[in-house]
Amino acid sequence: MFDITELNEIVFSHLDLNSLVQCAKVNRKWHRIIIPYVWHTIPKNAQNTLTFCRLVLEDYLQGQQSPEEEQPPPAKKAKQPTRVAKSVRQSQESPKKTKLPPLIRCGELVRQVESTTQLLLSFERLLGYCELQKTNRSCSTALELVRYFLHRCPNAIMILRMTHWHFNSPSQFRLSMEILPRVTNLSIKGGHCRGRLFPLLQLKQILAAVSINLHTLSISTLEFRAINSSLSEPSNVLQLEITTRPKRFKILYSSSKDWSWLWRACSQVEDLELELVTGMELRSLVRAIQAMPCVDTVKFDCSPLSFSFHNHMVGPLLAAGTKGWKAVHCGSIVSVDCEAFDAVLQHASTLEEFSVFGARDRNGLLHVLKLSPNLRTFEGIEGRLSSFKPFSWVYASDFIDWDPESSALRHWPCQSTFELLSIKVGNIPQRAGPPGGNQADDRYYFQTQERVCEQLGGFMNLKVLQLAPKSYRKKKQNACMHLTLETGLNRMARLKSLEELHIDNMHHHLEEVQEAEWIAENWPRLRRLVGLYEDSGAYKWFKMNCPKIQLY
Secondary structure (H helix, E strand, O other), X not given: OOOOHHHHHHHHOOOOHXXXXXXXXXXXXXXXXXXXXXXXXXXXXXXXXXXXHHHHHHHHHHHOOOHHHHOOOOOOOOOOOHHHHHHHHHHHHOOOOOOOOHHHHHHHHOOEEOOHHHHHHHHHHHHHHOOHHHOOOOOOOHHHHHHHHHHHOOOOEEXXXXXXXXXXXXXXXXXXXXXXXXXXXXXXXXXXXXXXEOEHHHHHHHHHHOOOOOOEEEEEOEOOEOOOOOOOOOHHHHOOOOOOOOOEEEEOOEOOOOOHHHHHXXXXXXXXXXEOOXXXXXXXXXXXXXXXXXXXXXXXXOOOOOOXXXXXXXXXXXXXXXXXXXXXXXXXXOOOOHHHHHHHHOOOOOOOEEEOOOOOOHHHHHHHHHHOOOOOEEEOOOOOOOOOOOOOEXXXXXXXXXXXXXXXXXXXXXXXXXXXXXXXXXXXXXXXXXXXXXXXXXXXXXXXXXXXXXXXHOOOOOOEEEOOOOOOOOOOEOOOOOOOOOOOHHHHOOOOOOOEEEOOOEOOOOOOHHHHHHHHHHOOOOOEEEOOOOOOHHHHHHHHHOOOOEEO
């Protein structure tokens, strides 16, 4: 137990609920410090959520008790000695200390509800099997319990995911509308339901009920029925004013054509994620991005079963940005062509993060690396293990970027800012025969290997370096770096901040003890090394002498 709040936060934030409860039983000091962490988060599993809802119900019913019910029944008079009668009279006259219900004492400590949907469902389920008829207490609906919970837990942050179940159930829709002003992360999933489309009116009602504190809004598979003038909808509902201004907005496939009213509500969006965009939506999304002056982060993604992002889509969407892109992330199935790279290069001065997998334009990749002075992260290889995933790679001769006039490598502006580099450098020449067989081929082989290592060594602040894609296949790439002292490994000595090195699925020659000793001496912050052969001397040396380095 520490007397420093920051250390307590580090320790107790990693414990589960059962461990926290056991720690709170140690003594009074531990109980006083740990109780806020016990009440901080309502877990999303059904058992714990139902237990919490039962606690809310008990507190609610206790507050509904009448004064007559709270008074104990009068005791029968009995003959007692004088001293005993006097002590009993004094104890009855002294005020009793009533213990407050736990929700009243600790409700303000609740900070987060992991599953608001599970909470609302537990309220209805609890009222379904509670035997309230056996008592004089009554609770009319789950709506009263929700309002009581919001009253007793004013600091709780809600995360709500609405699906067709909320739209079909009137009771759940009313409960969701009651809790929406507290929601900071809202996900709405539309679609077909019972042969009809969700009315767009319900979506507007939801967004109108959300407060200005909404941070993340996700709308997916939208097939909402547009509002028809022939429908008998109240005029005051049709003119709802949406005041929410989310910072992060995610939209997945939608069949609606007119979203101008929604784009006006997203004027403060900074982080935009698009998935499954169709051709009919492209013009609408271009106008939407142009109407978002604060957006500087965009992510394009799509399902592996539906190639919806075509070559002609990413470029116009990137070109519509007005503030300047700081982060551009393209999924593994998103096609990125020359037009998209030209749009990215227009924002090269502000670009800090860029990820693209399977890019066809290798010249565009190199131009992004060369012309982005603030670039910190470049991902061309997806981190997930798969039998086949597209990855970005460049030729070694282009990556070296040799200047024949000065006989040196050209300086890249991003060399001092790079922290993560994930790309395959291919087409590296290999030895065709034994050493010393062909001197011209050996000279070209060593020269290319050394210059690639020197180029990588220029990224002085690099923390993560990945040079090959992960794969289940046992076949390794041959035209790759050998990473030995003979082929220029010592030219990467300036990578003092390197923490992770990924060389799996490469036919490298990093096997000897001398290379392992050099790595341990020159890369003091290295903590993870992926891809060493388990039967090599380097692997055994790291196991014995550097246990802090994790080998995979």
